[in-house]
Amino acid sequence: MSRISQTPKPPYYAVVFTSELTGDHPEYERMSERMVALCTQQPDFLGAETARDERGVEITVSYWSSLESIQEWKEHAIHRVAQRAGKSDWYDRFATRICKVERDNFFER
Amino acid sequence: MSRISQTPKPPYYAVVFTSELTGDHPEYERMSERMVALCTQQPDFLGAETARDERGVEITVSYWSSLESIQEWKEHAIHRVAQRAGKSDWYDRFATRICKVERDNFFER
16 A cells, blocks of 8 residues: 555645654654544545654655645644643654645656 | 754745655665755755655655756756666655745754
């Protein structure tokens, strides 16, 4: 199964979340999986891609069909609990970038 | 040293490149490093972030101050050689998304 999101024709929106983790936390794994599961229930959610390397750098890109849905997800009660835990325990640093996807291109062997 | 790019105030542009690799290739590592080194010499290049996980999913996000510079990099002669090798040897699938970064937010512990 592909790990690349099958997004619709642009324009749509992307949230690029790049983080540096403080270390390995089993509860971070559980929270991550729960957040992805919750995301998929949000209106206008189009998909998400994630990669974490052995240096503890993680990039997650989620795709949305509206800015309103991104804002709603940001304010989701359970997501806010995870955001607080992230700042207190899990992340040394992170950057969140809200983007409009203007063009895309897919390749499959 | 932070792996997160210190980008300027938006708007600027992001290229989100998500790929699934065919396997481990030592020459892919060398090509990747060479492409990053070449990128940093391009006009309007602002930085890049990358993470590759053990499943062979890689996400690289590069930042640029103009769409013209993204197009120039796409057409760069050495980059084109790497693009051809990517399609013939290295990637099972990839997606490239050209985005305008409208807002961002940084956290540091």
